[in-house]
Amino acid sequence: MELHFNEIRVGEVVRYDYRTADIFRSFNIEYCCAGSKLLGKVCEEYGIDPDDLRIELNAILELQGEGISDEMDFVNWDHNRLLNQIETVHHVYAHGAIPVIRAQLTKLVQIYGDQFPQLSEIEKDFIKASGSFKWHMRKEELVFFPLLRRWFDSPLKSGEEISMYTPILEIIKEHETEVNLFKGIRNLCESVMETSGEYVMLKDCMQNLIDFFQDMELHLHLENNILFPKVIQMERGLVESGRN
Ligand SMILES: [Fe+2]
Numbered sequence: 001m002e003l004h005f006n007e008i009r010v011g012e013v014v015r016y017d018y019r020t021a022d023i024f025r026s027f028n029i030e031y032c033c034a035g036s037k038l039l040g041k042v043c044e045e046y047g048i049d050p051d052d053l054r055i056e057l058n059a060i061l062e063l064q065g066e067g068i069s070d071e072m073d074f075v076n077w078d079h080n081r082l083l084n085q086i087e088t089v090h091h092v093y094a095h096g097a098i099p100v101i102r103a104q105l106t107k108l109v110q111i112y113g114d115q116f117p118q119l120s121e122i123e124k125d126f127i128k129a130s131g132s133f134k135w136h137m138r139k140e141e142l143v144f145f146p147l148l149r150r151w152f153d154s155p156l157k158s159g160e161e162i163s164m165y166t167p168i169l170e171i172i173k174e175h176e177t178e179v180n181l182f183k184g185i186r187n188l189c190e191s192v193m194e195t196s197g198e199y200v201m202l203k204d205c206m207q208n209l210i211d212f213f214q215d216m217e218l219h220l221h222l223e224n225n226i227l228f229p230k231v232i233q234m235e236r237g238l239v240e241s242g243r244n
């Protein structure tokens with residue numbers, strides 16, 4: 001993959017090789033919802049020297065010759081495998097992790113709230129953000145994914161022509177809201193991590209939060225950058241073939 005910074009978008013690079021996600025993360029570049037931004041544009045926005053980013057990305061992309069494991073080759077997964085992975089791995093994980101993290105935060109506020117005033121803010125914001133994320137996942141499980149599965153079974157069949165374009169835009173919008181809600185918590189969490197010293201319970205909870213954010217990144221990447229472009233591309237092809 002040639003990295004033309006004014007032509008290639010962040011999401012395309014991560015879609016091409018998921019191992020590059022670590023590089024974007026290390027530069028604090030958000031790739032799951034801001035994947036449509038050009039590489040050149042994000043460098044400008046984040047004040048990054050494009051050569052620095054290019055060197056790091058190329059080091060990963062050069063490994064392509066050795067191949068990517070099937071577990072990370074998401075772009076070649078079919079829609080059933082993607083939907084199953086999203087629901088049975090990422091949704092299940094998030095539904096399980098949210099109450100555990102909430103309980104840990106409540107306890108930590110009681111014990112260390114005076115010492116770490118950020119904790120009560122993290123707790124308040126996490127309750128809000130995780131509540132809306134749970135609602136978002138339920139909507140996908142009960143409404144959006146069944147609709148998508150039906151669409152894949154009979155895309156744009158005459159008599160029941162459903163376009164997935166608008167529902168997908170709605171879901172992408174919700175992802176952006178979620179990422180913004182969690183962004184502030186992530187920053188607060190990092191500031192607690194820096195000074196948490198030997199407080200085992202505190203470190204454990206902050207690590208759970210970081211794991212949660214990392215899983216959410218992959219989860220949203222699979223939806224925004226892999227699954228949805230697949231649907232849009234397929235829908236476009238079907239519409240065009242119907243016109244001819
Ligand atoms: Fe999801």
Ligand SMILES: [Fe+2]
Binds near residue numbers: 171175220223
């Ligand atoms: Fe989602």
